[in-house]
Amino acid sequence: MSTTMPTSRQRSLRTWAFWAVPVLLLLTPLATNAYTQFIVNGMLISILVTLGFTLVIGNLGQLAFANTAFFGIGAYASAILSAKLGLPWIMTIPLAGALGALGGFLASSAALRGIRSYYLAIITLAFGELMRWAYLHTKPLTGGTDGLPLPRETMFGISLSDDTLKFYIFLAVTAVLVKATLNLLRSRFGRAVMAVRENEVATASLAIPTARVILTTFIWSGFLVGCAGALFARHVGHVFPESFGMLHLIASFAMVLVGGLGSVLGAVLGAVVLTALPEYLRAFPGMEELFFGLIVAAVLVAMPMGLASLLRRLSPIFVERYYREES
């Protein structure tokens, strides 16, 4: 057994450590103001977006860029269900996730037809642009270029414009979905996902239904990012088509790479670091993009496996293993 493999005690410690993080984070509002709380809330949304993205391109190994489409679908679904149908926003989160999952199903249809690599990339990019066109040109539903504001709402007598209340909701949703994704990846299904990435033909020869694996991964990715879209809709209170364009896709891709491709921990680190970084760079108006680009390039050159690799070197507790340990 390799010395880097965690023991069962370490596994148990890892589970405790996982839940300890959101529990400790409950104290965050004591140390934040409205601005910093808003940024922290944005990090939680980015974690789900990055996680959904890395699942498809990192774990499943499919060069698919429909992530921003799922995000937009989730955000608009939440806004439309709240503003047009009067549903409480909290109820729109799973529904937005379901519609994001439907988007994942549609995006996977190209992969299921054997389209791979750059062709899949272009098709999924086109899917994203098609969705953006739809947001722009279905004005009665989406508000067109004016966007769609979410109605003001209260929960437990507190306005949902309150960043602290939003934080607790976002934290709960993010923690549950990250844990669910970790469990999924550690299951037999998760191992099948990575087997497809390594060699799809060999995986199929082991009687693993690769089509179902690909389909399910896209659907779960769509669900995660759709839920993130619903959180984003409430986060900004007003959804616009511009929020779901190429820039968002590039930023999400950078989060995946900086954190570490195919790593849940990397998704979290990439999202946190690259959401916070532009805020630190606010002090350099006009130079932000330059600094941002340089920092991202420096991280990738120094750590090709992303920030997660740095933590893995520090402790085996951060090693992500998705296969059964030898007894």
Add this chain to the structure above:
Amino acid sequence: MNKLTTFLTAATLVAAPALAQDDAWETQGLSDGAITIGVMGPFSGNASSYSKALIGMMAYYDKVNEEGGVHGRKLVAVQEDTACDSAKGLAAAKKLISQDEVFMLQGNSCSGVALALRPTIEEAGLPWIVAHAVSDSISDPLAGNIFHGVPTGSANGHAMAAFVLSKPDTKNVAIIEHSNDWAHSYSNPARDYLREQGVEPTAELTMERGQTDATAQVLKLRQNKPDFIIAALYEAETAIFLRDLKKYGMGDIPVMGTAGTDLENTLKRTGDFETVQNYYVIHSYVDNLDGEKMKPWADMIHGYYPDEELSTFSFVSIGSAEALVSALEAVGPDLTRSKLIAALEEVRDFDTGILSDPITWTPEDHQGVKGSAVAGFVDGEPTVLKAWGQPY
């Protein structure tokens, strides 16, 4: 009596912290020597060229400061980037309000961002003067602390239609536009105004963005023979449309364009004076950009920003900055946020000397600029017009 005294004392003790908090809020961002003003704009990203819209305002602050400030207080701008993105804009607003604790806000290009900011700023209650973004929904319905210091989309649309109808015997008006909300923000108020005046547009055509030929639209218009055409098109498509109008012998029909196009830029794009000689655009200023009345403002900007290349945007925020300073002066040295809001609501027919129309803010209406002038070529020279044939 004793009981009443005890009750009043107790009530005072209970209310004191809350009142002190209110007092602190009222004067947040103020010191004996400075008034901090949060200035948000797109300083990075695709729309960063709009940040030029804040230059005039910043230069005006500098000028006021050089002259001693307002009641001894300097106007200190704290700039934050919105990148024309709603999430980044919200972060900027929250930083300015809760971390930098500015006294008030002024600025903002990008209507989408301003719309996303509205609930947060309305809830925060500090004064906000919108100095560039034009969407009507930013300040309508009325929010007690939000003031619009430039002509809104509807004001521009009305101004376009009013100019069209000011041409004698204009009965047959056609509209050509892009199928997006930007175009509709001009064309719909123009339609409303025409209908109010009993004029129904006789042709309503669409020209999509990126279209490189307008033959089909022009041939339809030829059958229609309009007296005037309202064109809610971006500059590139405007140049193509005007070129094709001339090509089919309709270059003598006047065309009314939006504030999104510039007269001289359109001339540069077409490269032919005859093509644009009957083209008119919304122009919010009292003179041409290089005219005598604009020269002091241009000199002011260059005094503080020598490298600034002046464009239409460079001047747009000066008028609202002047109105702000006037209101600050009216309040006096004992400044609070509530007093400033009250003073802004007292601004009536304020002649900025740069905007073509005055600023009026009332408690019922915070959209301060209700009209706009028009620019067109008269005797071959770009001229600012009040109405057809009437120089400003």
